[in-house]
Amino acid sequence: MLLLYYQEMQKLVQKIQMVDLKGQYKKIKSEVDSAIQNVIDTAAFINGPEVKFFTTELEEYLGVKHVIPCANGTDALQIAMMALGLKPGDEVITADFTYVATAEVIALLGLKPVLVDVHPDTFDIDVRAIEKAITPKTKAIVPVHLFGQCADMEQLMAFAARHKLFVIEDVAQAIGADYTFSDGRKKKAGTIGTIGCTSFFPSKNLGCYGDGGALYTNDENLAKICRMVANHGQSVQYVHDSIGINSRLDSIQAAVLRIKLRHLDEYAAARNKAAQFYDRAFAGNQKIKIPARVKHSNHVFHQYTLQLKGVDRVRLREQLSAKEIPVMIYYPIPLHMQKAYADARYKKGDFPVTENLCSSVLSLPMHTELDTETLSYITDSVLELL
Numbered sequence: 216m217l218l219l220y221y222q223e224m225q226k227l228v229q230k231i232q233m234v235d236l237k238g239q240y241k242k243i244k245s246e247v248d249s250a251i252q253n254v255i256d257t258a259a260f261i262n263g264p265e266v267k268f269f270t271t272e273l274e275e276y277l278g279v280k281h282v283i284p285c286a287n288g289t290d291a292l293q294i295a296m297m298a299l300g301l302k303p304g305d306e307v308i309t310a311d312f313t314y315v316a317t318a319e320v321i322a323l324l325g326l327k328p329v330l331v332d333v334h335p336d337t338f339d340i341d342v343r344a345i346e347k348a349i350t351p352k353t354k355a356i357v358p359v360h361l362f363g364q365c366a367d368m369e370q371l372m373a374f375a376a377r378h379k380l381f382v383i384e385d386v387a388q389a390i391g392a393d394y395t396f397s398d399g400r401k402k403k404a405g406t407i408g409t410i411g412c413t414s415f416f417p418s419k420n421l422g423c424y425g426d427g428g429a430l431y432t433n434d435e436n437l438a439k440i441c442r443m444v445a446n447h448g449q450s451v452q453y454v455h456d457s458i459g460i461n462s463r464l465d466s467i468q469a470a471v472l473r474i475k476l477r478h479l480d481e482y483a484a485a486r487n488k489a490a491q492f493y494d495r496a497f498a499g500n501q502k503i504k505i506p507a508r509v510k511h512s513n514h515v516f517h518q519y520t521l522q523l524k525g526v527d528r529v530r531l532r533e534q535l536s537a538k539e540i541p542v543m544i545y546y547p548i549p550l551h552m553q554k555a556y557a558d559a560r561y562k563k564g565d566f567p568v569t570e571n572l573c574s575s576v577l578s579l580p581m582h583t584e585l586d587t588e589t590l591s592y593i594t595d596s597v598l599e600l601l
């Protein structure tokens with residue numbers, strides 16, 4: 216009896232993953248398989264009709280005039296900065312607490328990354344910190360809607376307008392999130408700033424089966440330049456007006472994304488349901504701070520990230536791992552403490568919120584296929600081990 220129970224538990228726990236792409240695929244398998252087969256049958260692998268259809272459908276979903284598909288989210292950020300005509304030496308302000316791609320592209324283009332701290336409750340860029348970091352060389356701000364909830368765009372846009380700065384939204388983790396302005400107007404994340412940049416990396420909220428990305432903007436001229444930059448700086452075939460890059464979304468990926476886009480809101484609801492389960496289980500626990508919710512944005516839970524207080528995180532992670540529960544630390548090292556981004560301007564202690572988050576955050580499994588049994592097993596295990 217006990218052995219049987221143990222075997223059952225093993226079966227259950229072995230299934231737990233940070234992101235369950237297989238389980239999600241099973242539910243849309245027939246649609247996806249035939250869409251992929253269709254691209255193969257027509258051999259329209261590059262810039263085929265699927266890419267055009269997906270682009271239009273995403274424009275409609277987001278309520279934005281132009282979507283420019285590209286090869287990945289990092290390229291999207293690079294294309295945006297090139298298209299905006301940012302020049303070496305220009306300063307670009309972004310959050311110290313983010314995935315490296317954001318700062319990487321700034322540095323790669325010879326621009327100067329100016330890092331600022333984030334808000335301790337929301338993990339998003341702190342607008343007051345931006346105000347302190349601005350100089351006459353500042354040209355753009357890159358807010359990152361980290362873990363699936365929008366940064367405070369209303370304040371940020373007002374500040375950017377006063378100082379004539381571009382706003383490049385990194386919406387790689389928050390596609391589909393709704394931003395609500397104080398007058399009640401709503402806009403999709405990534406459609407508020409000058410331009411939005413997203414990623415369709417498989418584990419993102421709208422993920423394809425390989426690499427993919429896109430830019431969104433309401434500015435027709437900027438959209439035209441982005442398309443040109445993404446296509447070797449070409450204006451007319453074999454006429455190159457600027458130095459560009461080669462960054463395309465494959466037709467097969469577009470075909471997969473068309474299907475998954477139809478499920479995106481349902482996927483966000485499934486993620487929210489899991490988040491609510493976690494919230495309820497951890498409510499009132501002194502050692503756990505659950506993710507804050509804000510008035511200005513809903514949450515699409517790319518990650519469900521706890522802040523631990525007085526807990527040996529390394530030990531907890533090992534103990535959870537022994538119970539086959541994967542957890543992740545997004546992100547363990549602040550950008551200003553990374554070797555690649557070390558700069559005489561920065562030292563340990565400069566961004567206390569980020570430094571504290573890097574040593575206390577823990578992300579739990581979060582995806583569209585989490586059932587109550589699995590969630591209970593995860594929360595019971597975490598609470599028992601604290």
Ligand SMILES: *Cc1c(COP(=O)(O)O)cnc(C)c1O
Nearest residue numbers: 287288289314316387388414416
């Ligand atoms: C994933 C991610 C990116 C990069 O996207 P890729 O498609 O992997 O290049 C950029 N910024 C953030 C915040 C991300 O999470």
